[in-house]
Amino acid sequence: MTPAIKKQSGIQPRSPWSRKLDQSFIWLTRLFALAIAGVLIWIAIQVAIAAFPAIRQFGLGFLTTTTWNPVNSQYGALPMIYGTIVTSAIALLIAVPVGLGVAIFLSENYLPPKIQLAFVFLVELLAAIPSVVYGLWGIFVLIPFLRPLQQGLNTYFGWLPIFSTPPAGPGMLTAGVILSIMILPTIAAISRDALISLPSDLRQAAVGLGATRWETILMVLVPAAFSGIVGAIMLALGRAIGETMAVTMVIGNSNNISPSIFAPANTIPSLLANQFAEASGLQVAALMYAALVLFGLTLLVNILAQILVRRVQRI
DSSP states (O other), X not given: OOHHHHXXXXXXXXXXXXXXXXXXXXXXXXXXXXXXXXXXXXXXHHHXXXXXXXXXHHGGGGGTOOOOBTTTTBOOOHHHHHHHHHHHHHHHHHHHHHHHHHHHHHHTXXXXXXXXXXXXHHHHHGGGSOHHHHHHHIIXXXXXXXXXXXXXXXXXXXXXXXXXXXOOSOSHHHHHHHHHHHHHHHHHHHHHHHHHTSOHHHHHHHHHTTOOHHHHIIIIIHHHTHHHHHHHHHHHHHHHHHOOHHHHHHSBOOOOOOSOTTSOBOOHHHHXXXXXXXXXXXXXXXXXXXXXXXXXXXXXXXXXXXXXXXXXXXX
């Protein structure tokens, strides 16, 4: 647009100072983004350097070996990787439908605004509770609450591998339920923000075409906010994968692989919390190797999330 046209249309030309300010802001945001990437790379390099003795000695066999014996300097992280993945999967299976339902409920006008705001505050307040409090609640409240259910499932469906172990209390199911409660506010809050930020034209257009309220929500609003919802789920999954204290207190800390969700297990964060303080020599390197594996799992989850979002956006 030429200056003459801008003058006729009432648009004032921008001053050189304003353009320089915009360029400075762009470069500043780029610098911050590069700084964050640099910090992540620096952390990964430092962990890899500390883990190098274990990487050199065990190689990729560290990922497939089930023995963790500091006395004989035998280290394998497969049981911990398995426990991390299973407990996180259980947490997502519980938290995703509940969190998405809460987000839809709190983004619609089902409640008066003041009551809705109170519910939003209560949901977000769950994220502020320390993980050790969740762990204590899991020991004294959740484990006794789940024990009758676990015993019933083991009695009537014990022929299924996932219910085959007699429940002892701590186990993967208990840890998964704890994690689902901990990641629920993340999924609910971010998904709600994604839903309420959608333009009102989407709803009006769907209603104008004859869609019901739930058809509008499930077929128009949720797909439109899909990228934000996936981002919320991936952020919650990262929290579940890296959670330490609450899981350590309720998972049983057993370095075994079992198909039963009632069996005690272990995760990589729990392993680090239990052994790092007293570790020395090659054990420290093995623990850092496990931390590097955890870092890789989190990175892989985020890459897959980005691929999924881009494919959905192309449809």
